[in-house]
Amino acid sequence: xxxxxxxxxxxxxxxxxxxxxxxxxxxxxxxxxxxxxxxxxxxxxxxxxxxxxxxxxxxxxxxxxxxxxxxxxxxxxxxxxxxxxxxxxxxxxxxxxxxxxxxxxxxxxxxxxxxxxxxxxxxxxxxxxxxxxxxxxxxxxxxxxxxxxxxxxxxxxxxxxxxxxxxxxxxxxxxxxxxxxxxxxxxxxxxxxxxxxxxxxxxxxxxxxxxxxxxxxxxxxxxxxxxxxxxxxxxxxxxxxxxxxxxxxxxxxxxxxxxxxxxxxxxxxxxxxxxxxxxxxxxxxxxxxxxxxxxxxxxxxxxxxxxxxxxxxxxxxxxxxx
Amino acid sequence: xxxxxxxxxxxxxxxxxxxxxxxxxxxxxxxxxxxxxxxxxxxxxxxxxxxxxxxxxxxxxxxxxxxxxxxxxxxxxxxxxxxxxxxxxxxxxxxxxxxxxxxxxxxxxxxxxxxxxxxxxxxxxxxxxxxxxxxxxxxxxxxxxxxxxxxxxxxxxxxxxxxxxxxxxxxxxxxxxxxxxxxxxxxxxxxxxxxxxxxxxxxxxxxxxxxxxxxxxxxxxxxxxxxxxxxxxxxxxxxxxxxxxxxxxxxxxxxxxxxxxxxxxxxxxxxxxxxxxxxxxxxxxxxxxxxx
Numbered sequence: 001x002x003x004x005x006x007x008x009x010x011x012x013x014x015x016x017x018x019x020x021x022x023x024x025x026x027x028x029x030x031x032x033x034x035x036x037x038x039x040x041x042x043x044x045x046x047x048x049x050x051x052x053x054x055x056x057x058x059x060x061x062x063x064x065x066x067x068x069x070x071x072x073x074x075x076x077x078x079x080x081x082x083x084x085x086x087x088x089x090x091x092x093x094x095x096x097x098x099x100x101x102x103x104x105x106x107x108x109x110x111x112x113x114x115x116x117x118x119x120x121x122x123x124x125x126x127x128x129x130x131x132x133x134x135x136x137x138x139x140x141x142x143x144x145x146x147x148x149x150x151x152x153x154x155x156x157x158x159x160x161x162x163x164x165x166x167x168x169x170x171x172x173x174x175x176x177x178x179x180x181x182x183x184x185x186x187x188x189x190x191x192x193x194x195x196x197x198x199x200x201x202x203x204x205x206x207x208x209x210x211x212x213x214x215x216x217x218x219x220x221x222x223x224x225x226x227x228x229x230x231x232x233x234x235x236x237x238x239x240x241x242x243x244x245x246x247x248x249x250x251x252x253x254x255x256x257x258x259x260x261x262x263x264x265x266x267x268x269x270x271x272x273x274x275x276x277x278x279x280x281x282x283x284x285x286x287x288x289x290x291x292x293x294x295x296x297x298x299x300x301x302x303x304x305x306x307x308x309x310x311x312x313x314x315x316x317x318x319x320x321x322x
Numbered sequence: 323x324x325x326x327x328x329x330x331x332x333x334x335x336x337x338x339x340x341x342x343x344x345x346x347x348x349x350x351x352x353x354x355x356x357x358x359x360x361x362x363x364x365x366x367x368x369x370x371x372x373x374x375x376x377x378x379x380x381x382x383x384x385x386x387x388x389x390x391x392x393x394x395x396x397x398x399x400x401x402x403x404x405x406x407x408x409x410x411x412x413x414x415x416x417x418x419x420x421x422x423x424x425x426x427x428x429x430x431x432x433x434x435x436x437x438x439x440x441x442x443x444x445x446x447x448x449x450x451x452x453x454x455x456x457x458x459x460x461x462x463x464x465x466x467x468x469x470x471x472x473x474x475x476x477x478x479x480x481x482x483x484x485x486x487x488x489x490x491x492x493x494x495x496x497x498x499x500x501x502x503x504x505x506x507x508x509x510x511x512x513x514x515x516x517x518x519x520x521x522x523x524x525x526x527x528x529x530x531x532x533x534x535x536x537x538x539x540x541x542x543x544x545x546x547x548x549x550x551x552x553x554x555x556x557x558x559x560x561x562x563x564x565x566x567x568x569x570x571x572x573x574x575x576x577x578x579x580x581x582x583x584x585x586x587x588x589x590x591x592x593x594x595x596x597x598x599x600x601x602x603x604x605x606x607x608x609x610x611x612x613x614x
Contacts (some may be wrong), residue, residue, distance in 0.1 A: 062418065118355075118418060119553075122549065122594065129591050130588045137582075139587045243419065277430075283423040283424070287420055290416050290420040294413075314522070
């Protein structure tokens with residue numbers, strides 16, 4: 001794999017075009033501050049969905065605790081940047097939050113990833129609630145139910161864009177590495193993977209930790225962009241929101257997660273004034289998807305530049321290049 | 323000591339509701355291996371149905387209880403037919419996500435229809451208190467415990483003594499073999515949802531009476547705790563759900579009384595995780611080996 005391959009350069013160009021397209025839209029005021037909030041929300045959700053997809057879609061472990069890890073990042077940034085209001089503190093808080101989320105994921109993962117399916121889902125849900133209740137109770141540090149406000153604004157949409165890009169590159173490369181393929185093998189059939197020598201527990205744990213770290217990064221951006229956080233933002237509902245994106249896009253498709261984050265983000269913006277109706281529509285759509293197209297929009301397919309380049313030759317491996 | 327017994331009574335009252343809801347979880351899980359996340363919301367709807375019945379029809383409490391159970395049982399069967407049945411052969415994660423979506427749907431339909439605010443439940447039973455020494459027991463608590471106990475005994479009779487119950491047990495052990503013996507699993511699954519949802523509806527009415535307040539979000543936390551109770555007692559085992567429910571209720575009340583009520587929920591989840599790790603089959607469950 002060359003660093004400056006045709007593929008990588010193409011992706012770089014596409015990304016830069018995307019960035020400048022958004023930048024000019026913001027510059028000319030077409031993306032006004034209201035739309036900018038939607039944009040940042042989409043980017044945050046993208047990071048969350050990509051991370052959760054790694055856990056749910058690639059290693060096949062249903063986690064319902066994503067909001068807990070997001071809360072860790074958000075509070076790390078909130079607490080540290082209120083203490084020390086500098087860009088440096090924000091960057092440090094990103095690292096501290098990620099480290100902390102990673103360690104918590106390790107502690108949570110070692111015992112619970114031995115559990116199967118539904119049990120794991122409920123255990124992660126329990127852990128996420130425990131994290132939230134701890135935040136509620138550590139009033140000196142986290143200000144309890146009132147949450148933290150006046151968090152200095154260091155993250156703007158450019159920061160969110162850059163971090164989302166980093167997370168996508170990280171996870172995409174992970175899924176294409178040999179470790180990633182081993183992880184996918186676990187999703188397909190855990191017993192079979194184990195029997196051909198894949199250390200299933202180890203790979204599940206790594207996927208879980210990476211997912212937690214990305215969630216923490218998303219939390220940090222959230223805290224620093226919106227300036228206000230409180231424990232009620234990181235409930236079970238938030239985990240489900242992210243899960244819906246993953247499922248809608250396709251369990252096991254990063255492209256799907258990105259597209260779903262954008263589509264649902266925009267849909268959300270328009271449905272926002274409808275309150276409860278929004279969630280009714282949301283959940284109905286989810287049930288219908290589960291019944292009629294349980295693989296989501298993309299299934300496990302990815303949009304692949306490699307395939308477009310090699311249109312005439314045979315694709316190297318179905319949907320995994322690009 | 324008296325204070326302790328007093329707390330025990332409170333714990334049993336709260337626990338008996340968890341037990342009622344846990345029974346529905348455990349039966350459904352025992353038969354189709356689905357965590358029916360919407361179960362807690364059926365309990366919430368039970369509370370609202372009885373609330374509107376009391377308000378508009380002014381019926382006797384037994385009639386209201388029966389009608390509420392009928393409505394929630396019907397709702398449970400409809401949900402099963404519409405949302406879960408098409409997914410019978412899909413991966414477990416698909417069914418689980420559908421159950422979560424169903425829970426959201428019920429919650430938000432109620433928020434949309436009756437509004438998100440809490441409502442105060444009409445007082446139906448006189449709030450008389452009986453005292454014995456320093457221990458007092460509320461008439462409401464007697465109602466709670468009494469009704470739960472009667473319903474649980476009824477359920478046990480249905481499951482152990484009737485033909486339908488026998489078929490339920492057969493399907494939960496091996497659905498394919500039961501089908502070969504001439505049992506229609508679809509009927510049995512619907513019947514299971516019917517029983518479980520009826521019990522949840524009763525739980526809703528009792529809790530409305532006990533706490534005097536109901537709202538569309540009331541099902542979420544008790545729903546999860548009832549699931550914890552079911553896992554605690556051994557999921558799929560009916561007496562396990564009762565024991566689990568009562569124990570969770572007692573533990574919760576004891577933590578509130580002697581410790582910090584803020585961490586109550588955290589302790590319950592911690593218990594869940596510990597149980598899952600140490601004895602995944604629960605207190606009364608039989609452990610079965612992972613099959614390849």
